[in-house]
Amino acid sequence: MIFKTICISICIILSVRSAVNLCLKNEHRLMSLISTFFWLIVSLILIYSYQIKTFLMKILFIENIDYAADVFVHGAILIYAYFYIKLLVIISDMNNNIKTLSRKIAILDGLLQKHLSKE
Amino acid sequence: MNNKEKKTVFIVMPAYNEEAVIEKQINNLKQNGYNNIVVVDDGSTDDTWQIIQKANVQSLHHPINCGQGAALYTGIEYAIISGADIIITFDADGQHDPAAISSFVTELENDQYDVILGSRFLDNNSCIGISRIRLFVLKIGLLITKLFYRMDITDTHNGFRAFSRKAAKQMKITEYGMAHASQILEIINKQKLNYKELGVTIQYTDYSMKKGQSHSNAFRILFIMIKRLFI
Numbered sequence A: 001m002i003f004k005t006i007c008i009s010i011c012i013i014l015s016v017r018s019a020v021n022l023c024l025k026n027e028h029r030l031m032s033l034i035s036t037f038f039w040l041i042v043s044l045i046l047i048y049s050y051q052i053k054t055f056l057m058k059i060l061f062i063e064n065i066d067y068a069a070d071v072f073v074h075g076a077i078l079i080y081a082y083f084y085i086k087l088l089v090i091i092s093d094m095n096n097n098i099k100t101l102s103r104k105i106a107i108l109d110g111l112l113q114k115h116l117s118k119e
Numbered sequence B: 001m002n003n004k005e006k007k008t009v010f011i012v013m014p015a016y017n018e019e020a021v022i023e024k025q026i027n028n029l030k031q032n033g034y035n036n037i038v039v040v041d042d043g044s045t046d047d048t049w050q051i052i053q054k055a056n057v058q059s060l061h062h063p064i065n066c067g068q069g070a071a072l073y074t075g076i077e078y079a080i081i082s083g084a085d086i087i088i089t090f091d092a093d094g095q096h097d098p099a100a101i102s103s104f105v106t107e108l109e110n111d112q113y114d115v116i117l118g119s120r121f122l123d124n125n126s127c128i129g130i131s132r133i134r135l136f137v138l139k140i141g142l143l144i145t146k147l148f149y150r151m152d153i154t155d156t157h158n159g160f161r162a163f164s165r166k167a168a169k170q171m172k173i174t175e176y177g178m179a180h181a182s183q184i185l186e187i188i189n190k191q192k193l194n195y196k197e198l199g200v201t202i203q204y205t206d207y208s209m210k211k212g213q214s215h216s217n218a219f220r221i222l223f224i225m226i227k228r229l230f231i
Helices: A002-024 A029-047 A049-060 A067-118 B022-031 B048-054 B068-081 B098-109 B132-149 B165-170 B180-190 B206-211 B217-230
Strands: B009-015 B037-041 B058-061 B086-089 B115-119 B161-164 B195-199
Touching (some): A002 A029, B009 B068, B009 B098, B022 B048, B022 B098, B037 B048, B048 B058, B086 B098, B086 B165, B132 B180
Parallel strands (some): B115 B195
16 A cells, blocks of 8 residues: 555656646647656556456455555556656657757857957 | 947858859849848758868858758857847749848837748749649648738748847747748747838748758658647
8 A cells, every 4th residue: 555655656756747837838748748758657557456456356356466466566557657757758859959969069160260260 | 229329140051952053142142232141051961061162251160961940040149149140041042132131120129029030922923933733832821820820911931031139039949841931920820029021032942942842841841830739
């Protein structure tokens, strides 16, 4: 129960963090929106995991499931979700950051050339 | 600044693989009396950069191809740092007539407007050699833009524009691809900048049609516009 509470708390914190980024930052807002909804859904899955588990057990005709498996499933969902979103954000950021860096290099080089030609 | 004081005009021209026309276009601008020309080479793979360097203009070079929006933003930022009062954006493919720049400058010198947008649909017979498909796509784009931004304009994706220094500082372009034109309109709308359209003649040639964006790109721009509207 304690482990589940910690997982839910982490998901809600990440969801709020993404929502704050969505409101404050001008860039990568699509990614922030996806992250917000993603963490929200993961936290809802964790909150209603008992109901989901009962439903799955019913449709799969499983009689019993132990606590260790429960912890493992929750942990796996959390780790998978974190790295999946992280990867998406890194790829998107890298592409735009490289272009911005390219633009800044061009401006600095232009200013330097202008300064040198004056001397 | 006194209204009658002569303002510094900078021409910003993004260029990507334009070795065939860039020199002629630069010479045309110089012949019309414009010496503050900023040419941004957007990571060309041909000899565009070498030609620009020899052309006695202020040349900037992106190490990689970033897109027309990025090249425009680089040029605008550089022009602001260099002390420009008026910034004209101009296509490098020879579609625009440098003689029309003076009317854009005159409008901005009166300090009545912040942005002057070129329009190929304001006057009749201003689109020489345009195909029916392109005309149709442009008209649809215009309709969608009017719907999205509620701006009274007749042309949305015209590269011929003029910005006052104040307006140029607001142009923080984050759409590095072709969607920058829609973002510029969005910024004008959001920042409540005073704008006016001026009729310009666009000369469509085989070269400019080949260099221009594909019609399918319109869908991509529409998607970006929807994305920008809601998030």
